[in-house]
Every structure is written in structure tokens, then in C-alpha cells.
Amino acid sequence: MGETPAIAELKAMCADIRRDIVRMIHAGGSGHPGGSLSVVEILTALYFRVMRIDPHNPTWDGRDRLILSKGHASSALYAVLARRGFFPVENLRTFNAPGTTLQKHIDMHRVPGVEVSSGSLGQGLSVGVGMALADRLDLRDRRVFVVLSDGECQAGQTWEAAMAAAHYGLGKLMALVDHNRLQTDGTIAEIMGISPLEDKWRAFGWGVRRIDGHDLEQILDVVREAEAEPAKPQVIIAVTVKGKGISYMENSVPWHSHPIDDEQLRLALQELDEAAKEMVAP
Amino acid sequence: MSPEPYPVVEKPFGKALAVLGERFPELVVVDADLVRATDTAEFRSRFPSRHWNVGVAEANMVGIATGLALSGKTAFCGTFACFASQRVCDQAVLAAYCHAPVVICGVEPALTSGSNGATHQGMLDLAIMRAIPNMRVFEAADATETSSMVEYTLLHPGTTYMRVPRAKAPVILDPDTYRFEAGRAVRLRDGADVTIIASGIMLARALQAAQALAAEGVGARVVNMSSLKPIDEAEILSAAQETGCLVTAENHNLIGGLGSAVAEVLASRARVPLVRVGVQDVFGEVGPIDWLADKFGISSAHIARAAREAISLKANKGRPVQA
Numbered sequence: 001m002g003e004t005p006a007i008a009e010l011k012a013m014c015a016d017i018r019r020d021i022v023r024m025i026h027a028g029g030s031g032h033p034g035g036s037l038s039v040v041e042i043l044t045a046l047y048f049r050v051m052r053i054d055p056h057n058p059t060w061d062g063r064d065r066l067i068l069s070k071g072h073a074s075s076a077l078y079a080v081l082a083r084r085g086f087f088p089v090e091n092l093r094t095f096n097a098p099g100t101t102l103q104k105h106i107d108m109h110r111v112p113g114v115e116v117s118s119g120s121l122g123q124g125l126s127v128g129v130g131m132a133l134a135d136r137l138d139l140r141d142r143r144v145f146v147v148l149s150d151g152e153c154q155a156g157q158t159w160e161a162a163m164a165a166a167h168y169g170l171g172k173l174m175a176l177v178d179h180n181r182l183q184t185d186g187t188i189a190e191i192m193g194i195s196p197l198e199d200k201w202r203a204f205g206w207g208v209r210r211i212d213g214h215d216l217e218q219i220l221d222v223v224r225e226a227e228a229e230p231a232k233p234q235v236i237i238a239v240t241v242k243g244k245g246i247s248y249m250e251n252s253v254p255w256h257s258h259p260i261d262d263e264q265l266r267l268a269l270q271e272l273d274e275a276a277k278e279m280v281a282p
Numbered sequence: 283m284s285p286e287p288y289p290v291v292e293k294p295f296g297k298a299l300a301v302l303g304e305r306f307p308e309l310v311v312v313d314a315d316l317v318r319a320t321d322t323a324e325f326r327s328r329f330p331s332r333h334w335n336v337g338v339a340e341a342n343m344v345g346i347a348t349g350l351a352l353s354g355k356t357a358f359c360g361t362f363a364c365f366a367s368q369r370v371c372d373q374a375v376l377a378a379y380c381h382a383p384v385v386i387c388g389v390e391p392a393l394t395s396g397s398n399g400a401t402h403q404g405m406l407d408l409a410i411m412r413a414i415p416n417m418r419v420f421e422a423a424d425a426t427e428t429s430s431m432v433e434y435t436l437l438h439p440g441t442t443y444m445r446v447p448r449a450k451a452p453v454i455l456d457p458d459t460y461r462f463e464a465g466r467a468v469r470l471r472d473g474a475d476v477t478i479i480a481s482g483i484m485l486a487r488a489l490q491a492a493q494a495l496a497a498e499g500v501g502a503r504v505v506n507m508s509s510l511k512p513i514d515e516a517e518i519l520s521a522a523q524e525t526g527c528l529v530t531a532e533n534h535n536l537i538g539g540l541g542s543a544v545a546e547v548l549a550s551r552a553r554v555p556l557v558r559v560g561v562q563d564v565f566g567e568v569g570p571i572d573w574l575a576d577k578f579g580i581s582s583a584h585i586a587r588a589a590r591e592a593i594s595l596k597a598n599k600g601r602p603v604q605a
Contacts, residue, residue, distance in 0.1 A: 108380060116352065117379045120372055126342045127376075130349020130357070137310070137331055138354070157373075160342035168334075 005048055008279075010216050013048060013083060014040050015276045018245045020079035020092050022268040026260040028075075028096030031104060034255040035149060036076035038180040038213070038240040043068075043080045045219040046145055046176075055085035058112040064142050065115045065131055069124020070149035070178060071105045072257070078102050078111065086113035122155025124148065125175060129165050132173040143227075146175045151183040153194045159204065162233075166205025171230035174223070175206075178213060180242035184256050197237055206235045213238025246271055288452035288486065294425035295387070295446040296321025298432040299358065303329050306436045310350055312336060312359040314343040319389050319448050320360040340365050344373035344386060351382035356439050358432075362395060363388025363404030363445055371410055374443070378416040383439035386411075390448040391421070392533040393566055393574040394483060400565040409538020411443035412511050418464055419511040421445040421540075423485035426455040427508055430462035438464065445482055454486060455506075465512035473501030476589045476596075477521035477528050481507050481540050483571075484531035484559075484580065491531075491585035502589055510540055515547050522552035527592035529557050531585050536560040555595035557588040 005013070017040050025031030043066075047053070051064040068077045075095060082089045094100040101110035105119025116127050128146035135142055152158050165173050179197070181188050188194055198208045207229050211218040219238065226234035242256070243249030246268045260268065291297075303309050303325055310332040311322050317335060326333040336343045340361055347357035360366060366388035367374070377384040388407050395402045411419045418440055422428040428446050435442050460468070470485070471492050480488035485506050492502040503525055505517060521528060528548070532540035541558030548556055561578050575581040 116348075117376065120376060123341075123345050123373060123376055126345020126373075127349040127352070129342075130346035130351070131353050132349075133334065133346065134310075134350045134353030134355055157341045157345065160336070160339040161345065164336050164339070164342055164346065 007216050010044055010048055011279055014044050015272055017044060017076065017079040017083060018272050019269060021075045022260055022265055024075045024092050024095035026265040027093055030096060030259050031075050032072040032257050033249055033260065034182065034242040035070060035178065035180060036073045037244045037246065037249065038242045039073050039076050039147065039178045041214045041216055041219060042147060042176050042178060042238055043076055045216050047080050047084050049220055050223050058086060062142060066145040066147065067116045067124040067128050068106065068118055068147050069152060070121065070147060071118030074104060074106045081111065081113040121152050122157045125158050125161035128173055129161050129170060132170040133168060135172060143172045143174065148175055148177045150177055150179045150181060150188055150194060153177065153197060154192050162201065162204040162206065165233040169231060170233045173233045174226060175235040177235060177237050178240055179237050180240045182242045182253050182256060186253055201235045206233050208235050208237065210237040210239065213240035214244060245275065288454055290450050290452055291425035292450055293321040294428040294451050296324050298429035300324040300328050302433055302436055308355050309436060310355045310357050312343050312347045312357060314338060314340045314361045316361045319362060320387065321448065340369040341373050344370040344377060344384065347384045348377045348380060348382045351384045352380060356383045356385065356436055358385045358387060360387030360389055362402055363391035363407045364402055367404060367407035367410045374411065374417065375414055378414050378441040381416060382441055385435050385442045385444060388443065388445045391445045391482065392561065393578060394533065394571055396569050396571045396574050399568040403566040405535040405561055406538065408510060408534050412538060412543065416441055418442040420509055421482040422447065423482055423506050423508055424454040425451040426453055426457045426460050427462050430460060434462050452486060462508060464509045465514055466509060467514035467517040468506045469503060470506055471504040473503045474525060475501045476592050477503040477505060477525045478531060478585060478589060479505045479507045479528060479544055480531040481510065482533050484533055487582040488531050488585055490582040491589060494586050495589055500589065500593065507540060510543050513543050513547065518544055518547045519552055522548060522554040527555040527596040529559060529585060529588045529592050531559040533580055534560055535563055537563060555592050557592045559584050559588045
């Protein structure tokens with residue numbers, strides 16, 4: 001894949017990454033399929049088309065940085081990083097196995113390309129604010145992306161950080177909310193509603209855009225559009241489907257955190273293969 | 283009795299930041315609406331672009347400090363010791379897990395926050411922070427140690443919690459010769475009968491107690507244990523061996539602080555009596571520090587009494603003396 005892969009290539013990559021995710025969670029014996037499958041297009045678009053990074057030099061000083069604040073979607077990030085060349089794709093098989101570098105929740109010191117350890121929700125945006133402040137202080141022209149879950153928009157610290165980012169006018173900071181509308185115990189709406197989500201972010205002083213979080217072209221367009229507005233931090237509310245791509249996982253609360261057995265894996269891969277065939281067919 | 287035979291320095295913590303800010307361009311400071319307590323105004327006016335005040339948002343303060351620290355900075359952040367630990371425990375865990383050089387500073391710890399009362403008297407900060415892997419835990423005893431400690435964290439970056447005095451602090455240690463070092467305790471006075479291990483404001487009280495004991499013919503060694511983690515095990519074990527009994531003196535709840543840390547070392551390595559002076563698992567109240575120290579059992583008189591008790595326990599081979 002070249003430096004600027006075409007949308008069709010990115011789509012095929014997303015399909016590969018979904019296969020990786022279900023295989024990893026099947027092999028690891030546990031994991032978070034729902035929120036990993038929902039964030040695939042967001043991470044793929046950012047890592048393969050948007051971010052300035054060098055997989056051969058993961059700590060390159062000029063790189064853009066991404067914080068996966070929703071650290072339970074680790075399987076998606078690991079698959080994206082491996083496919084992007086940060087480490088061998090074969091390593092994905094060790095997901096959550098004893099002694100693995102690929103912990104169910106992320107340890108930055110074990111995985112090249114990971115900027116911040118995560119798993120305890122609600123903290124990522126604060127760290128992103130700190131990074132963006134450091135970049136501004138050091139006159140480094142690089143960007144910070146923070147991928148949040150919609151459940152994290154229930155956490156007080158997220159809003160402390162949102163307030164600070166706007167106060168400091170951090171135009172190089174972009175948040176992307178994987179708005180899959182479900183959380184561990186039920187739907188967001190029934191557990192603790194967050195709507196009107198766009199109004200909340202706008203009231204906190206952010207530029208706000210809402211898109212279909214599975215539409216790669218929309219993601220790329222909206223990121224470009226948001227970056228043309230550098231006076232304030234930007235948030236993209238990416239509406240997604242939890243468990244996207246596997247019919248029996250889609251919009252299903254229990255698949256937030258769930259092991260995948262042999263039969264479920266077979267069905268999942270079959271569905272993903274069929275979808276891939278349709279994608280190729282005219 | 284108040285220990286005040288020492289010269290006093292104004293705002294040693296704030297001064298250290300302002301002075302060292304010149305030598306260490308990576309030093310940045312994040313506050314949470316308590317610049318007046320953390321004494322960071324001088325740093326802020328000298329290095330305005332390297333100071334942020336995030337308002338009443340301590341979790342965010344530590345999170346932002348972590349982001350700065352993961353970008354090449356040594357990020358100091360601070361508030362009252364209670365808030366710098368209780369309100370930010372999980373954020374401190376993340377900083378430590380990331381190995382981020384964040385230095386969380388708890389000012390006015392425990393009873394030194396006397397006039398503010400129980401909500402502001404951080405008495406469990408050392409317990410919380412000691413239990414976090416990769417977190418260093420320091421407590422400065424005086425002005426000299428405060429500035430030396432700040433310099434140490436800049437020379438040896440790592441995730442750190444440190445207790446620092448607000449506003450005035452005495453000068454007990456010689457600023458020309460004393461250098462703080464993680465994991466190294468310093469003996470200030472020698473004696474053969476008992477060792478008093480103290481940290482923070484309790485060092486002055488321990489020295490005062492040792493003086494009172496000397497008048498009774500009791501020789502007390504006094505050790506400043508300003509690095510609670512890593513802790514100087516060798517110094518504790520040699521004190522156990524050479525003086526046969528120990529007293530710890532801390533401005534903290536008796537659960538999880540200095541006394542606990544010393545007990546953890548002794549438990550598997552030496553069988554000698556240890557009497558711990560500290561706050562007895564109760565909340566504080568308002569009052570001047572010396573009044574509070576008397577009331578809550580952390581005065582120099584309490585230390586001297588504990589020393590006598592430790593010595594009698596030693597004479598009775600560890601069995602309590604019948605009253």
C-alpha cells in the first residue's frame with residue numbers, strides 16, 4: 001500500500017483488521033469485540049491517511065500522536081499498528097496470552113507506536129491537552145488525536161479536559177468520539193444519557209462535526225475540514241455501530257466484552273469474507 | 283513546645299522552582315487554583331509560558347501534567363496534600379504506569395494545614411502514593427531539603443510524589459553540604475539506646491525529643507527518612523542492630539505512612555521493638571500546629587514518651603511492660 005492509499009484499499013484494510021480483531025479475541029479468550037469493531041474505520045483512516053508517522057521510527061520527534069482513550073478497544077489499535085508496519089502481524093496471535101506484549105488494556109511500553117497506556121476511562125483527553133500544550137510551547141508543528149468512547153462522555157474528567165482545551169485554544173488537538181451508543185450495562189440513553197452531545201461540546205467551546213463513523217470518505221473529509229479551523233479544538237462525533245460487520249454482534253450490549261468461541265469465529269469470518277466479496281464485485 | 287531554634291526561609295519550594303527553571307528548560311508547572319498555597323507565583327512570573335493554572339480540576343491537572351511529561355517535560359503539579367493524593371489517585375497511577383516524569387507536590391500536609399481543618403489535612407497521602415508501583419515518595423524536612431529534592435527530581439526524572447512545606451520552612455540541614463538522594467536516609471544525631479526515625483515536620487520534633495532524652499541520660503539516634511520510597515533499608519537495619527529499638531515519627535495517619543514503611547522492613551529482617559508516633563486513625567480539626575500536635579499525639583513529648591516505651595520493651599525482650 002502506498003503513502004496515500006485509495007478508499008478501496010482502505011476498505012479492504014478495514015476488512016482485514018476486522019478479521020484480525022475477531023481472531024485475536026478468539027485466541028486471547030477474552031476481549032472487547034463491540035467497541036473494537038466500531039472504531040476500525042476511524043483508526044484506519046487516521047493511521048493510513050491522516051497522521052504523519054514513521055512505523056520504522058515510532059518515536060520520531062515530528063510525528064503526530066494518537067491516544068486511544070477507550071483502551072478496551074486495544075485489539076483494533078494493535079491490528080491497525082501491525083498492518084501499518086509498527087510490528088509483525090503474526091504478533092497479533094499473542095493477544096492477551098500470558099507474557100504477551102499485547103495486553104487487553106494497553107501498556108505503551110510494550111507496543112511500538114502506542115503513545116499512552118490506557119484502560120482506565122476518562123483520562124485520555126487530559127493527557128492529550130498536556131501533549132498539545134507541550135507541542136505549542138516547543139513550537140512543534142504536530143497534531144494530537146484523542147479517540148474517546150461515548151461512555152467516556154459520562155466521565156467528569158473528560159469535560160475538565162474539554163474545558164481546558166478550549167480555554168487554551170488548542171487547535172492542534174482533535175477528539176473523535178466513537179459514538180456507538182452502547183456501554184457495558186446497556187444503552188447510553190438508558191444508563192446515563194449524554195445527549196445533546198454536539199451541543200455539550202459546542203458549549204464547551206469546541207468545533208463540532210457529526211459524521212457516519214464507518215464512511216472512510218466522510219472521516220477523511222471532515223478531518224480536513226476541521227483542521228482548516230485552527231483557532232479552537234475540534235471534535236468529530238463519529239456515529240458508529242457497536243460490533244460493526246458481524247451481524248450477531250451489531251448493536252448488542254453483551255458483545256461489549258465477550259469471548260469468541262470456535263463457532264462464533266467461523267461465522268464471523270464467513271460474514272466478513274462475504275462482505276469483502278461484495279466489496280470487490282462491481 | 284514548638285521546635286523553633288532554626289532560622290526560617292520563605293517559600294523554599296516556590297523559590298527552588300523559580301531558580302531551577304532557568305537551569306532546566308524542561309521544568310513546567312501545572313496548578314489547580316492554589317498558586318497561593320503552592321508558592322508558584324514567582325515561577326509563573328519568570329516563566330509564564332511554562333505555567334498553567336487549570337482551575338479546580340485536580341484530575342485534569344495530573345492528566346495534563348502526564349501529557350506534558352510524555353512530551354519531554356518534567357511536569358510539577360501541586361495542591362494541598364489531601365487533594366494531591368485523594369483526588370488524583372487514578373491519574374497518579376496512570377502517570378506511574380506510563381513512567382511519566384510527573385512530580386505531584388502535596389503542600390501543607392496533614393496537621394500543618396491546621397487552620398483549615400479535617401477536609402484539608404491530608405493524612406493518607408503517603409499511604410496512597412506508597413502503594414503505587416513506580417511511584418517515588420519523598421517528604422522534605424526543611425527548606426534545604428525542599429530545594430535539594432526539587433533539584434533531584436530534575437536531575438533524576440521519574441514519577442514522584444513529594445510533600446513540601448507551604449510558605450515558611452526552617453533550615454535544619456546545612457544548605458552548603460546537604461544533598462537529597464532517593465533511598466538515602468541521613469543521621470543527624472547519634473545515640474546508643476534508641477533510634478528515632480522521622481520525616482517532614484517531625485524531624486525538628488525528633489531532635490527536640492532527643493535533646494530532652496539526653497538530659498535524662500538516654501542516647502537517641504535521630505534519622506531523617508525523607509525518602510519513604512525507595513526506603514533506606516540499610517539505615518533501618520543498622521539502627522535496629524545498633525540501638526535495639528526504634529521509634530517512628532510522622533505527621534500522617536498511622537496506617538500506611540512512615541511507621542508502616544519501617545515496620546515492613548523490620549517485619550522480615552529484624553526483631554526489635556518499634557513504637558510508632560502518628561495520628562491515630564482519626565480526622566483532624568482546626569487549630570495551630572503545636573496545639574494539634576499535642577492533641578493528636580505527634581509532639582516532641584509524645585516522641586520522647588515513645589522512645590522510653592521502646593527502650594523498656596527492649597529491656598523486656600519485646601513483651602509489653604505491665605502498667
